[in-house]
Amino acid sequence: xxxxxxxxxxxxxxxxxxxxxxxxxxxxxxxxxxxxxxxxxxxxxxxxxxxxxxxxxxxxxxxxxxxxxxxxxxxxxxxxxxxxxxxxxxxxxxxxxxxxxxxxxxxxxxxxxxxxxxxx
Amino acid sequence: xxxxxxxxxxxxxxxxxxxxxxxxxxxxxxxxxxxxxxxxxxxxxxxxxxxxxxxxxxxxxxxxxxxxxxxxxxxxxxxxxxxxxxxxxxxxxxxxxxxxxxxxxxxxxxxxxxxxxxxxxxxxxxxxxxxxxxxxxxxxxxxxxxxxxxxxxxxxxxxxxxxxxxxxxxxxxxxxxxxxxxxxxxxxxxxxxxxxxxxxxxxxxxxxxxxxxxxxxxxxxxxxxxxxxxxxxxxxxxxxxxxxxxxxxxxxxxxxxxxxxxxxxxxxxxxxxxxxxxx
Numbered sequence: 001x002x003x004x005x006x007x008x009x010x011x012x013x014x015x016x017x018x019x020x021x022x023x024x025x026x027x028x029x030x031x032x033x034x035x036x037x038x039x040x041x042x043x044x045x046x047x048x049x050x051x052x053x054x055x056x057x058x059x060x061x062x063x064x065x066x067x068x069x070x071x072x073x074x075x076x077x078x079x080x081x082x083x084x085x086x087x088x089x090x091x092x093x094x095x096x097x098x099x100x101x102x103x104x105x106x107x108x109x110x111x112x113x114x115x116x117x118x119x120x
Numbered sequence: 121x122x123x124x125x126x127x128x129x130x131x132x133x134x135x136x137x138x139x140x141x142x143x144x145x146x147x148x149x150x151x152x153x154x155x156x157x158x159x160x161x162x163x164x165x166x167x168x169x170x171x172x173x174x175x176x177x178x179x180x181x182x183x184x185x186x187x188x189x190x191x192x193x194x195x196x197x198x199x200x201x202x203x204x205x206x207x208x209x210x211x212x213x214x215x216x217x218x219x220x221x222x223x224x225x226x227x228x229x230x231x232x233x234x235x236x237x238x239x240x241x242x243x244x245x246x247x248x249x250x251x252x253x254x255x256x257x258x259x260x261x262x263x264x265x266x267x268x269x270x271x272x273x274x275x276x277x278x279x280x281x282x283x284x285x286x287x288x289x290x291x292x293x294x295x296x297x298x299x300x301x302x303x304x305x306x307x308x309x310x311x312x313x314x315x316x317x318x319x320x321x322x323x324x325x326x327x328x329x330x331x332x333x334x335x336x337x338x339x340x341x342x343x344x345x346x347x348x349x350x351x352x353x354x355x356x357x358x359x360x361x362x363x364x365x366x367x368x369x370x371x372x373x374x375x376x377x378x379x380x381x382x383x384x385x386x387x388x389x390x391x392x393x394x395x396x397x398x399x
Contacts, residue, residue: 016186023178052342070346078335080178081328110203114333
């Protein structure tokens with residue numbers, strides 16, 4: 001029983017730790033983007049438009065266009081829950097919990113499918 | 121420009137606190153605040169609110185998971201239902217008119233509020249039989265309640281009912297860009313008989329995952345405006361981190377009491393807007 005408790009606690013601690021890293025990283029990038037926006041006073045894009053294809057976003061971010069940098073931060077934020085699921089699979093696997101490894105893998109696959117469907 | 125962003129940031133901090141305490145995801149405040157106070161279009165407000173849902177989830181989950189309030193197994197299992205539902209909803213969304221969205225949103229909230237009022241009286245956790253499926257899935261758990269300074273062990277009931285409601289919650293979340301946390305909390309609290317705090321924390325956990333499924337779709341479609349969603353993300357992250365600490369020290373009854381007026385207030389505003397009575 002004690003062993004079991006430690007197992008799920010391991011999962012929890014690992015997920016919590018990685019989540020914090022993802023959250024801080026995305027917040028920092030969004031903040032940099034907003035500061036760029038205020039300093040330069042321009043979004044880097046004409047009128048009310050903003051980039052929404054992945055290549056435009058990343059090219060814009062490299063050129064330090066403020067809207068693109070913010071969007072990269074938002075993408076990192078969107079990825080934190082996905083990361084959370086991926087880390088869980090890895091920890092469940094390490095602990096030999098096949099049932100939850102399977103369940104969590106299905107969740108990750110559905111997430112990936114939804115990204116692909118959204119792009120189409 | 122800075123003032124506009126700061127105002128959104130402040131509203132978002134509040135949304136993050138409320139969302140993380142009540143398991144609601146913050147979309148419940150962000151969507152109406154952006155449309156009603158800032159005149160943002162419903163499409164962009166929904167885009168920003170899905171960001172707020174993810175920010176609430178990730179911001180609060182750091183503490184909820186570490187402190188073992190979140191039931192990871194329940195969350196992961198039910199996640200299958202919500203993610204499939206979210207995909208369904210995101211694609212129906214392009215077909216339905218915005219006014220109708222307001223009204224659907226409002227009616228759904230009233231429905232949740234009525235359910236909460238019915239449950240308000242009982243605070244004591246009922247001792248329930250372990251559902252056979254719950255046994256197989258090892259869903260039972262325990263957590264330390266900081267408000268009453270007690271370790272709470274719990275069983276899990278009606279797994280199939282909860283799973284069904286979760287699919288519905290997923291559709292709503294994809295459709296409206298909200299975490300549909302009220303439905304998730306309801307599925308766990310009412311159907312599966314989990315303690316309220318476990319329900320709200322697990323709801324928060326799940327909303328992020330479900331939200332990520334929809335957010336990819338919204339982002340690439342161009343519904344997420346960085347000028348709005350950026351401050352929303354930062355504010356909500358800060359608020360949710362704070363809210364996760366506050367919630368653990370509140371009594372379950374208090375959380376339930378806070379839940380109801382928020383639901384009713386937002387519901388009425390959305391319905392009025394949807395019928396075109398305001399403006």
